[in-house]
Amino acid sequence: MPRYSNAANLPLNIVPHAGASLPAQIAEQVRDLIVAGTLAPGDPLPSTRALATELGVSRGTVVAAFEQLSAEGYLAPTKGGTRVTENLKLQKMPGRTSGQAQRADRMEHPRPEAINMQPGHPDTSLLTSAVWRAAWRTAAASPGTQHPPQGSARLQEQLAEHLRIMRHVVREPQQVLITAGARDGFRLVLTALRQQRRNRPLRVAVENPGYPSLHRIPATFGHEILPIAVDDNGLNPARLPQRQAPDVVLVAPSHQYPLGASMPVARRLELIEWARANDAYIVEDDYDSELRYTGEPLPALAALDDAATGRVITLGSFTKTLTPGLGLGYLLAPDATREALVDLRRDLGTPVSSIVQDAMADFLADGGARRHIARMRRVYGRRREALLHMLEHVPQWVQVLPMDGGLHLVLRFTCEQSTPQVEAQIVERLAQRGVAVARLGEYWSGPVSAPERPVHTPPGRERNRAQQNPTDPHERRDIGLIVGFGGVSEHVLARGAEALTSVLGDYS
Numbered sequence: 001m002p003r004y005s006n007a008a009n010l011p012l013n014i015v016p017h018a019g020a021s022l023p024a025q026i027a028e029q030v031r032d033l034i035v036a037g038t039l040a041p042g043d044p045l046p047s048t049r050a051l052a053t054e055l056g057v058s059r060g061t062v063v064a065a066f067e068q069l070s071a072e073g074y075l076a077p078t079k080g081g082t083r084v085t086e087n088l089k090l091q092k093m094p095g096r097t098s099g100q101a102q103r104a105d106r107m108e109h110p111r112p113e114a115i116n117m118q119p120g121h122p123d124t125s126l127l128t129s130a131v132w133r134a135a136w137r138t139a140a141a142s143p144g145t146q147h148p149p150q151g152s153a154r155l156q157e158q159l160a161e162h163l164r165i166m167r168h169v170v171r172e173p174q175q176v177l178i179t180a181g182a183r184d185g186f187r188l189v190l191t192a193l194r195q196q197r198r199n200r201p202l203r204v205a206v207e208n209p210g211y212p213s214l215h216r217i218p219a220t221f222g223h224e225i226l227p228i229a230v231d232d233n234g235l236n237p238a239r240l241p242q243r244q245a246p247d248v249v250l251v252a253p254s255h256q257y258p259l260g261a262s263m264p265v266a267r268r269l270e271l272i273e274w275a276r277a278n279d280a281y282i283v284e285d286d287y288d289s290e291l292r293y294t295g296e297p298l299p300a301l302a303a304l305d306d307a308a309t310g311r312v313i314t315l316g317s318f319t320k321t322l323t324p325g326l327g328l329g330y331l332l333a334p335d336a337t338r339e340a341l342v343d344l345r346r347d348l349g350t351p352v353s354s355i356v357q358d359a360m361a362d363f364l365a366d367g368g369a370r371r372h373i374a375r376m377r378r379v380y381g382r383r384r385e386a387l388l389h390m391l392e393h394v395p396q397w398v399q400v401l402p403m404d405g406g407l408h409l410v411l412r413f414t415c416e417q418s419t420p421q422v423e424a425q426i427v428e429r430l431a432q433r434g435v436a437v438a439r440l441g442e443y444w445s446g447p448v449s450a451p452e453r454p455v456h457t458p459p460g461r462e463r464n465r466a467q468q469n470p471t472d473p474h475e476r477r478d479i480g481l482i483v484g485f486g487g488v489s490e491h492v493l494a495r496g497a498e499a500l501t502s503v504l505g506d507y508s
Contacts, residue, residue: 010046014055022057024490026065031491034074034084041088044081067379071125072489079130115435115496119258119408121487123379124323127372135362136355145354149346151178151330152357158364159330166290166370168299169314169332171307177331177341180351182285182315185331186217186250188348189283189313192340193247194223205246207235209443209478211257214250214285227445230256234263237274245278254289254298258410258443258482260403268301275311281337282312288320290373292405293381302332310334318360320407320486321373328352328360380407383485383493390497395508398480407486410440411500418479426481426503433499440480 012029014022033039046054048062055062066082069075076085150156156173163169163176179185194202204218208227219225226246228239234256240246249271253263263271275282284301292298305312317329333341363369384402387409391400397415413423420441427439483500485493 010051012055014057022061023064023068026055026057026062027068030065030069031072031074034088039084041084042086043084045075045083047081064378064382067126067375068382068490071123071379072491073125077129115488115492115499117435117437117484117488117493117496119406119438119482119484119486120320121484122320122323122407123376123487124325126375126379127323129368129372131366131368132363132372135359135366135368138362139355139359142358143355145358147178147350147354147357149350150174150342151176151350151352152354152361155357155361155364158361162364162369163300163316163332166373167286167316168303170303171332175307175332175335175338177333177338177345178350178352178357179315179317179329179331180327181317181319181329182287183213183217184351185315185317185329186214186283187221188341188344189281189315189331189333189337190218190221190223190248192337192344193281194221195344196337196340197247202247203244205235205240205249206445207251207256208445209258209440210250210445211252211285211287212443215445218248225445230259230261232261233267234261235271237267237271240274246280248281248283249275250283250285251301252285252287252289253301255287255292255403255405257285257287257406258408258440259478260401260406260410262298262404263301265304268304272301272305272311280311284312284314286314286316288406290321291377291380291407293377293384294404306334308335313337318369321376322369326356326360328356380486383488383490384409386490387483387485387493387497390494391500394501394504397508398504408482408484410480410482411504412440412478412480420479422507423479423481426507429503429506430499433503435496435499437484437500438482440478440482443482444477 010030010033012026014025016022030039030045039045045051045066048059048066052059052062066075070077070082073085074088075082147153147155153173155178156176159176159178160171160173163171177185179188190202190204194200202218202223203226204223205226205228206215206218208229215225226241228235230236234253235249235251240249251263251271253268253271255262271282274280282301286300289298289300300314302310302312302314311334312332313334314332315329316331318326319329331341388400388402391409391411394400394411397413397418399412399414401410401412403409420439423439423441427437430437481500483496488496
């Protein structure tokens with residue numbers, strides 16, 4: 001049987017049709033060999049093809065197992081093949097032999113008591129491929145380059161191609177403006193539009209609930225915030241104020257955050273028509289829209305708009321699809337506003353270094369970004385499915401919203417005791433058990449009422465008569481948890497899900 005001459009022999013026993021999937025069985029047993037010391041740091045592993053032949057499974061099954069172990073930090077792809085991570089340090093538990101040692105929760109990083117299941121944290125461990133490293137080496141070799149205010153012409157070209165393929169948006173390269181991310185782009189847009197409107201504060205409509213950091217930006221600069229309640233199809237243009245219409249509407253139509261709604265085409269067209277009729281602009285936050293697990297990613301709102309005279313300004317970044325540490329994004333704007341944005345960027349200076357722009361241009365040109373996004377979509381999809389399975393036994397009064405995309409699930413509380421106080425207590429109890437999640441109730445802006453929906457009173461609980469149904473079914477504040485799975489391996493997710501189920505069960 002072909003294998004690397006110095007590769008370790010893996011005594012694996014794979015059982016078809018067992019409770020765990022084949023990739024999970026392989027990953028579990030290799031993980032045990034590493035923790036027990038049978039496989040030492042730096043040891044080479046058989047090739048995925050050789051191991052698949054030995055076990056009688058598909059090569060894709062072994063690749064999936066190795067990707068999982070790489071994401072957990074146990075394995076590292078190298079030029080000579082896959083190896084156990086160099087300098088891997090494992091903690092031994094008192095009273096345990098090496099054969100009884102625990103698995104991923106024994107690693108020094110992250111600490112066993114810290115399971116970060118807060119939303120918005122991607123897994124960056126699989127990013128540093130050979131293509132990624134080569135792109136940065138090439139960029140660093142020419143550090144003296146200086147690009148114009150709108151950004152590197154080559155990066156603009158590559159981003160235009162990326163948007164055409166991934167987001168179905170056809171734009172000329174010069175219509176792409178390089179930014180330091182969505183927040184930087186949003187600040188630039190607000191400043192340019194304020195200058196355009198005789199320097200008066202803007203009226204900015206935002207989704208309610210919505211992404212908090214973007215919502216704080218208009219308020220920081222003295223603009224008026226208008227929270228607009230969302231429904232199952234996202235923001236409804238019919239709910240926008242008729243008098244004193246907003247100047248700007250901030251939306252995430254492909255994957256509304258945090259509830260995950262996708263805006264249908266009819267409503268998208270209605271929103272664009274509303275913006276034209278009211279001399280307003282739509283700022284599209286294309287947040288993690290490429291991380292979709294059911295079907296293909298939905299086209300961006302800008303794909304329905306006119307490139308020259310349109311009303312859609314799109315904000316994009318690689319924060320969730322690649323890494324938050326990149327500090328690079330882009331915006332697309334109609335020709336009518338693009339010149340003002342470029343002039344403003346020229347005055348303020350470019351916040352993205354030439355080295356970052358050049359490296360990203362190379363990474364996009366070599367197809368590295370598209371391949372990585374496709375790979376992570378598979379990794380995150382497996383984690384999403386695993387977490388949904390783990391949460392099948394939460395109490396009846398907890399509704400699990402699975403999400404078609406993104407890096408989190410929403411656990412919505414439907415009982416009469418769903419108050420901000422109970423929500424805070426549950427989050428605190430989870431924190432005491434080492435599990436960090438986010439409070440769903442903190443994603444709302446302005447005063448809103450409690451949810452209007454059939455409620456369930458957990459056994460042994462008195463009815464909370466102080467909580468009344470709202471008069472307006474659209475103005476409601478859901479209570480619950482936002483649970484991230486992007487940066488957490490399936491093994492650690494299991495411990496987090498166990499703590500979630502246990503704490504929630506105490507309130508039944």
